[in-house]
Amino acid sequence: MRVVLALGSNLGDRFDTLQGALDCLFDAPGLDFVAVSPVYETEPVGGPEQGPYLNAVVIAQTSIIEPLTLLERALGVENAFGRVRTERWGARTLDVDLITVGDVVSDGPELTLPHPRAHERAFVLVPWSQVDPDAVLSGRRVADLLAGLDQAGVRLRADLTLQRPV
Numbered sequence: 363m364r365v366v367l368a369l370g371s372n373l374g375d376r377f378d379t380l381q382g383a384l385d386c387l388f389d390a391p392g393l394d395f396v397a398v399s400p401v402y403e404t405e406p407v408g409g410p411e412q413g414p415y416l417n418a419v420v421i422a423q424t425s426i427i428e429p430l431t432l433l434e435r436a437l438g439v440e441n442a443f444g445r446v447r448t449e450r451w452g453a454r455t456l457d458v459d460l461i462t463v464g465d466v467v468s469d470g471p472e473l474t475l476p477h478p479r480a481h482e483r484a485f486v487l488v489p490w491s492q493v494d495p496d497a498v499l500s501g502r503r504v505a506d507l508l509a510g511l512d513q514a515g516v517r518l519r520a521d522l523t524l525q526r527p528v
């Protein structure tokens with residue numbers, strides 16, 4: 363199954379955190395790296411006043427059948443990078459969201475797939491469409507979803523390039 367993950371950071375050394383998270387995600391068996399998007403500097407959406415984020419999207423291939431196991435891996439990587447949960451949508455050293463896991467649709471208390479807010483988030487859809495121009499989310503082309511969104515707060519950081527995990 364193909365997996366799409368979104369990474370975000372707006373505290374500490376944001377780029378180092380994204381690269382570290384990428385390496386850490388693929389550090390154990392079960393998840394194979396496919397591609398990573400460019401890095402974008404993005405205005406924070408929602409939550410209290412906070413600094414800008416760096417965001418990127420990672421495409422992976424997985425042999426893990428259970429999406430909750432993937433969520434555990436994502437939350438484990440967040441914790442490894444010192445994430446402290448305070449306010450909803452508050453600043454964080456690292457956020458790892460599961461955007462889609464194959465065609466899985468789920469609405470459990472712990473895991474909603476596809477991610478329930480991905481379709482309205484330019485900070486997810488812009489990097490995703492760059493790394494996969496034909497991407498589809500809940501039956502709609504990501505490129506079409508983007509056409510209806512304000513992308514002004516999402517700026518390419520051409521000076522920052524994530525390396526494929528070692």
Ligand SMILES: Nc1ncnc2c1ncn2[C@@H]1O[C@H](COP(=O)(O)OP(=O)(O)OP(=O)(O)O)[C@@H](O)[C@H]1O
Pocket residue numbers: 433437447450451452457458459460461471472473474475476477478479
């Ligand atoms: N698709 C998903 N990806 C990641 N977490 C999810 C998903 N669906 C549900 N969750 C749950 O959401 C919980 C809270 O996530 P988190 O604190 O990262 O939210 P957030 O990043 O602040 O906001 P948002 O959910 O809007 O991205 C996680 O512990 C996880 O159980």
Ligand SMILES: Nc1nc2c(c(=O)[nH]1)N=C(CO)CN2
Pocket residue numbers: 369370371404405406407408409415417451457485
């Ligand atoms: N620009 C930006 N804004 C956000 C982000 C994020 O990653 N980037 N993550 C959020 C909660 O997941 C809430 N707001």
